[in-house]
Amino acid sequence: MKFSFSEEQTEFRNMLRRFLQDRSPTSEVRRVMETEAGYDRDVWRMMAEELGVTAIHIPEAYGGAGFGVSELAIAAEEAGRALLPSPFFGSTVMAATAIAEAGDDAQKQALLPGIAGGGTIAALAAAEPGAGWNADAFAASASPAGGSWRLTGRKSYVLDGMAADLVVTAARLPEGGLGLFCLPADSAGLMRRPLQSMDPTRRLAQMDFDGAEAELLGGGPEAGASAWARTLDIAAVCLAGEMVGGAERLREDALEYVSMRMQFGRSIASFQVTKHKAADMLLEVELAKAAAYYAAAAADGDDEEVDQPLTALASLAKAAASDTYMQTAIHAVQMHGGIGFTHDNDTQLWFKRAKSSEAFLGSAADHRERMLQHWNA
Amino acid sequence: MTDMTEEQVRAEVRAWLTENWDPERGLVEWRNMLIGSGWGVPHWPEEWHGRGLPVGMTPVVEEEFDKLGAVGVAKMGIRTLAAATILEHGTDLHKQRFLRGILTGEETWCQLFSEPGSGSDLAGAVTRADFRDGKWIVNGQKVWNTSAHHADFGLLLARTDWDAVKHQGLSYFLLDMRQPGVEVHQLRQMNGHASFNQVFFTDAVVEPEYRIGGLGEGWKVATTTLMHERRGADGVRRYATGSDRPGRIYEEERAEVATVMAPYVWYPQRTGRADLLIERARAAGRWDDPAVRQEVAKALTLARTAEWTARRAREAQQMGRPQGPEGSIGKLAASVVARACAKAHTMIAGADAMLTGEDDGTGGVVAEILVSTPAISIAGGTDEIQRNIISERILSMPKEPRHDTDRPFRDVPRNQVG
Numbered sequence: 168m169k170f171s172f173s174e175e176q177t178e179f180r181n182m183l184r185r186f187l188q189d190r191s192p193t194s195e196v197r198r199v200m201e202t203e204a205g206y207d208r209d210v211w212r213m214m215a216e217e218l219g220v221t222a223i224h225i226p227e228a229y230g231g232a233g234f235g236v237s238e239l240a241i242a243a244e245e246a247g248r249a250l251l252p253s254p255f256f257g258s259t260v261m262a263a264t265a266i267a268e269a270g271d272d273a274q275k276q277a278l279l280p281g282i283a284g285g286g287t288i289a290a291l292a293a294a295e296p297g298a299g300w301n302a303d304a305f306a307a308s309a310s311p312a313g314g315s316w317r318l319t320g321r322k323s324y325v326l327d328g329m330a331a332d333l334v335v336t337a338a339r340l341p342e343g344g345l346g347l348f349c350l351p352a353d354s355a356g357l358m359r360r361p362l363q364s365m366d367p368t369r370r371l372a373q374m375d376f377d378g379a380e381a382e383l384l385g386g387g388p389e390a391g392a393s394a395w396a397r398t399l400d401i402a403a404v405c406l407a408g409e410m411v412g413g414a415e416r417l418r419e420d421a422l423e424y425v426s427m428r429m430q431f432g433r434s435i436a437s438f439q440v441t442k443h444k445a446a447d448m449l450l451e452v453e454l455a456k457a458a459a460y461y462a463a464a465a466a467d468g469d470d471e472e473v474d475q476p477l478t479a480l481a482s483l484a485k486a487a488a489s490d491t492y493m494q495t496a497i498h499a500v501q502m503h504g505g506i507g508f509t510h511d512n513d514t515q516l517w518f519k520r521a522k523s524s525e526a527f528l529g530s531a532a533d534h535r536e537r538m539l540q541h542w543n544a
Numbered sequence: 545m546t547d548m549t550e551e552q553v554r555a556e557v558r559a560w561l562t563e564n565w566d567p568e569r570g571l572v573e574w575r576n577m578l579i580g581s582g583w584g585v586p587h588w589p590e591e592w593h594g595r596g597l598p599v600g601m602t603p604v605v606e607e608e609f610d611k612l613g614a615v616g617v618a619k620m621g622i623r624t625l626a627a628a629t630i631l632e633h634g635t636d637l638h639k640q641r642f643l644r645g646i647l648t649g650e651e652t653w654c655q656l657f658s659e660p661g662s663g664s665d666l667a668g669a670v671t672r673a674d675f676r677d678g679k680w681i682v683n684g685q686k687v688w689n690t691s692a693h694h695a696d697f698g699l700l701l702a703r704t705d706w707d708a709v710k711h712q713g714l715s716y717f718l719l720d721m722r723q724p725g726v727e728v729h730q731l732r733q734m735n736g737h738a739s740f741n742q743v744f745f746t747d748a749v750v751e752p753e754y755r756i757g758g759l760g761e762g763w764k765v766a767t768t769t770l771m772h773e774r775r776g777a778d779g780v781r782r783y784a785t786g787s788d789r790p791g792r793i794y795e796e797e798r799a800e801v802a803t804v805m806a807p808y809v810w811y812p813q814r815t816g817r818a819d820l821l822i823e824r825a826r827a828a829g830r831w832d833d834p835a836v837r838q839e840v841a842k843a844l845t846l847a848r849t850a851e852w853t854a855r856r857a858r859e860a861q862q863m864g865r866p867q868g869p870e871g872s873i874g875k876l877a878a879s880v881v882a883r884a885c886a887k888a889h890t891m892i893a894g895a896d897a898m899l900t901g902e903d904d905g906t907g908g909v910v911a912e913i914l915v916s917t918p919a920i921s922i923a924g925g926t927d928e929i930q931r932n933i934i935s936e937r938i939l940s941m942p943k944e945p946r947h948d949t950d951r952p953f954r955d956v957p958r959n960q961v962g
Contacts, residue, residue: 168855169859170852170855170856170858170859170860171856171859171860171863171865422939422941425941426941434942436941436942437941437942437943437945439932439944441941442931442932442935442936442939442941443928443931443932443935445935445939445941446876446930446931446932446934446935446938446939447876447931449869449873449934449938449939450873450876450877450880450934453853453869453873454846454849454850454853454873454877455849457849457850457852457853457855457856458845458848458849458852460852460856461848461852483841483844483845483848486841486845487845487849532838535837535838535841535842535845536834536837536838536841538841538844538845539837539840539841542822542844544822544823
């Protein structure tokens with residue numbers, strides 16, 4: 168198992184960080200989050216065409232760059248650090264992974280190049296109200312109709328659902344297994360509405376399927392369930408990356424603030440209570456980073472010495488990162504004092520992302536339970 | 545020598561071992577051969593029993609030893625701190641006199657730093673060394689001295705100048721423990737073990753040539769010792785048990801390991817024993833309790849992430865990359881892990897957490913965990929000191945205001961009673 172990044176990976180990270188500092192500083196994040204689309208089309212186009220961020224882990228045979236989950240998670244980490252409002256996570260991380268995991272060759276040939284090129288934005292509509300991301304509890308159903316399928320049910324918390332041209336979804340097959348399906352976002356019988364997300368940089372939608380026609384990805388009920396599980400694993404790993412990126416940014420900004428702020432005639436960074444809090448924040452973020460990086464390496468099959476299945480490691484990383492992100496955000500607001508609670512201070516933006524990340528893809532408690540169910544003891 | 549490739553090193557050490565390794569040799573005889581060849585401490589200088597190889601090659605050499613089951617030089621216990629300190633600051637006389645005995649294991653060492661009145665504030669030591677009639681005469685008391693009851697020599701930090709400011713009034717000595725002026729008493733801990741000692745000096749003597757470092761430069765020398773001590777405390781330290789193979793040399797090594805490791809028999813328990821959690825939860829019939837499962841998962845997560853963080857730090861170091869923050873948080877992480885594990889073990893044990901010994905259902909192991917974990921956040925630098933270090937050195941936050949460095953040490957307020 169590797170415990171360090173290669174020079175190429177570091178170079179990729181640095182390039183992305185420079186790009187986002189330049190093109191998506193917080194002033195831009197604030198502007199874009201007030202727009203209806205919720206992302207900047209020029210930035211998206213540049214990320215796709217110049218940086219290839221939309222193609223990272225998609226196999227070269229399907230128009231992608233053929234890199235691994237580690238590189239994908241680096242991109243997520245940098246996006247999380249910059250709080251980039253973008254369909255990257257919904258389209259590249261979630262939907263493309265689902266298609267790559269579930270689709271047959273012809274489907275991947277038809278669907279993935281568009282996503283890899285950024286021209287197609289896809290969304291994965293899997294979670295349901297009540298069920299969350301627990302596939303065993305999904306109620307949406309599929310029934311055969313001629314050569315294709317008709318879907319019925321409600322999907323929610325669909326990341327980047329309104330921006331999507333293409334929808335991938337999960338529904339119960341007549342025999343009870345799980346199928347992954349895809350359909351154009353403007354299909355008849357598919358109603359979308361934006362949800363009011365507390366985090367305006369993370370856009371969520373609700374989707375109602377009322378007999379919408381869809382294509383089954385791949386075949387067989389077992390294939391659907393395992394493709395979903397693997398998709399959720401990779402999404403959890405990348406979300407862990409996104410979260411540790413955000414947490415580190417919060418930690419650094421809070422440290423910079425306390426180093427400038429004077430009270431009682433001295434820098435508040437000189438108070439031991441502040442110093443010890445800063446040290447604990449560093450510890451927590453470093454531990455969560457180690458988990459996110461390890462799980463990403465495990466997802467890429469760098470599996471010498473890995474004694475746990477990916478699902479256990481992905482859930483461990485998600486739980487660790489979401490607890491850490493939220494705790495770091497709480498500390499960061501506190502270290503800013505009153506100004507940290509204002510709309511104008513940027514801390515609140517990351518605080519909301521941390522809060523939304525706690526719940527997205529399932530809570531830390533859900534993931535700890537999932538981790539133990541797959542743990543090799 | 546230093547520009548040998550990994551393959552060359554591997555081939556050379558393998559050839560030497562193939563020719564010389566014999567488990568029926570005596571331990572000291574074998575280690576003297578290792579010293580002669582330089583393969584015992586390949587990263588040490590050639591003139592002092594090594595081969596001058598980069599530190600990164602040591603694991604390569606050790607791997608070749610492991611393949612044959614070949615025994616290495618003595619590297620457990622305080623002797624490693626003594627060796628590092630002597631190598632960096634010692635005179636040729638010190639190196640000549642002590643390094644071989646350290647490596648062969650014939651002479652053992654203890655550290656004489658902490659005092660009842662100065663724990664975290666080590667530089668506040670008041671054990672005194674006075675120069676009288678051409679010798680250093682030592683008086684005072686030290687505490688928390690592992691292995692002092694069988695040590696041949698001690699690494700002593702003592703005050704030689706009371707008019708100098710605190711850190712400039714200390715000197716560092718290599719003290720012979722086998723003399724009338726040195727008295728050692730074992731110290732009993734809250735977990736029932738007695739791993740440490742108190743050492744009392746009454747006119748103990750050090751010959752002038754056994755001061756290490758300049759007069760008043762003891763703190764600088766102590767910093768080296770402490771740095772090596774911290775390096776060994778990052779949670780990746782392995783608890784040696786000795787090989788169970790047959791052969792004279794293994795028998796001798798087992799006896800040595802048993803002596804050196806005796807103070808540490810409970811150390812696995814102070815880590816919190818994440819490895820026992822699931823097994824214990826199953827055995828106690830608590831594995832289906834969702835609350836227990838959450839606590840176990842949290843503890844396992846912390847234990848794993850601490851381990852991966854340490855691995856990240858080590859790999860970066862091996863690759864010669866600048867050390868990131870991951871290298872400085874291991875000690876603090878170990879405390880967090882131990883507390884989370886103790887909490888989970890308590891939940892698993894239920895009312896049995898009130899019991900100990902044969903009655904706690906685990907032969908006393910869990911009870912020992914519960915009363916041993918408080919040690920990990922104190923020993924080798926408290927969590928509070930670690931946080932100061934991290935915030936000041938890694939995060940560049942302002943240093944603590946202090947009231948002990950601007951005046952002669954004799955005027956610094958200090959504890960009156962130990």
